[in-house]
Amino acid sequence: SFARALKRLLKWERFDIVHGNAEEAFFASDIVRNFKAGYLFTSHANMIPETGMIRGMLRPLNFLKNLNNYLLRSSAYNASRIITLSEFSRKLILKGLRKKKGKRVMVVSPGIDPGWFEVQRQAEGSRDLVLWGRMEEQKGIPELLRTLKEVAGRIPEVRLHLIGEGNMTESYRKQAEHLGVLDRVIFHGWMDVSAIQKFIAKCAVGVFPSRIESFGLSMAEAMGAGLPIVATRVGALPEFIEDRVTGTLVPPGNIPALYRAILEKLENPERAQALADAGRETVRQRFSWDQSAREMTKIYQAVLEEL
Template identity: 35%
Template sequence: MSSWRVCIIGAGDNVHVQRWVHGLAARGLQMSVISTTPAPAPAYAVPLLSIPTARAGMTPAARLATLLRGWARVPALVRTLHPDLVHLHALPLPAATLFLRRVPRLIISAWGSDVVQRDARKARLYPALLAHASAVTATSHYLAQVTAGYLRRPRPIEVVPFGVDLHRFTPAPQAPATLRIGTLRHLEPNYGIDVLLDALPAVLRALPLERCVIAGDGSLRDMLQLRAVALGVNTVLVWPGRVPHPAVPDLLRGLSLFVNPSRAEAFGVAALEAQACGLPVVATRVGGLPEVVRDGITGVLVPPGDPQALAAALIELLRDPARRATLGQAARAWVAERYDWQHSLDQMLAVYRQALER
């Protein structure tokens, strides 16, 4: 195994791409990276190449030029790295599939919006790329089903989740003395932060909530902050902005419970990290979240887009510290049983082994 050479193609500035590279390198694989975003070289102690990719607002001519300077060069870049396997994290823009089909021994991992946000060009071009792949993985059973919808012929799609490092994500020595809730999401429409804000007035009328942390950043930040003022809940809110991944465990350990009010969610790694810290999770019943949050056992599931149901679930748990403790203990055990990062690495190595044998 130590002689395997694997090239990962993906967003090099993404913490989960970095975790896969570092985790697989620690298992003895010789890793390299072709990054589709500007990636800080110190984040990697492996060969790192970058390609430009199209962004919103580009003219058609600029998009074509970027495609030719970027994805069109990938087959040649791969040849310079001499990998045994190439692992694509997240399906690319449809035009790039024409070049990736020239890459041998390709593993494809669907991540979420890459396949969930379906359009006519993806429906036309993704099937051939998925058929070309030596193996296909997805982070959840929900996402595997969505990805299977692109296949012209059935084939196995292995579910390999983003695991949690249980040595870093650990429970606090004791629960906070005051009631604190929080979430850690991109401030974008899919993640339902507006629903959480709409639920807060009822929560504040029912009990003495000391703090609600809304960590993350995004295009809706200003609008959400104005909404909080209009609702009269801004006095309990803390907006720390984007939180570096190494600082996430400390943020979570300062909470009484975690809120995941998404309208859409392919997997739910934030909910898993919270559960690893011994927190019960109140989440919406969408996408992959019912797979990672066990309703009534490690948390509570509510309908998406329903602030009344969200408020009721929050109030019930915040009023019952004994139940929060029971759910939190079960949550930690659940993550250890099913979503330990080392187990995720084992699963991915098994995918690699099978692909090489085929």
């Protein structure tokens, strides 16, 4: 088990800091305390939920979900520092912890693969839209498919490329068929990072109509590649996408606004690319692994000083 493995490691080696991720780190704080090491926790969720353990025991089908919430909450609550990926997530985590850990919840944005900055755009005349990520409902793909039908009425040669896997793929295929746009939608499935980087160089616009985003890695990658993007004004996205400066933001679920934004990108490619170039520079400055490492090093040093 994780607990036994951690105990063995701490006996064999002297660790100054143990950095936990997700609910699997539940046992770490108590074990680490006995060995006088610092303990940090990174939350990849956009919140720390209430546990509902008592209610969960009364409803067995919900017990495992509530147990998972309990482990996640305990892992975070016992940490000397809680690391999250965005200011949006930080606020939700503080709300979930009832602001008891205010000064200890810190934002460290992840870096992105340097290969994104090396993408050479070859999209002249392209009418291809692209989205990559998990094929799940929160990515707003149902709205995108409905918008695609409207865009096709204006630009018949438009196509949509969906890259990624998920349990909603077949549902989206059926929706596209029902809307009469299946011949315009290409489901690529999983692709490795280098293949995505090569593929999107020839696409006109990245479209990400998410309903929620705790960070928005695909959007940051798209901007790093110099790809014009349309995204939604949700979650952490407005923290690094400035509307009509580095990209275009629309309200979530607003199909007319999404339609207008996509059309504007396709019909004004020079303007779209100018925004994309500004976005690329923003991401280059904010989301490098060197920057993330410097910020994390400062946090580690602060934790060590408290031991």
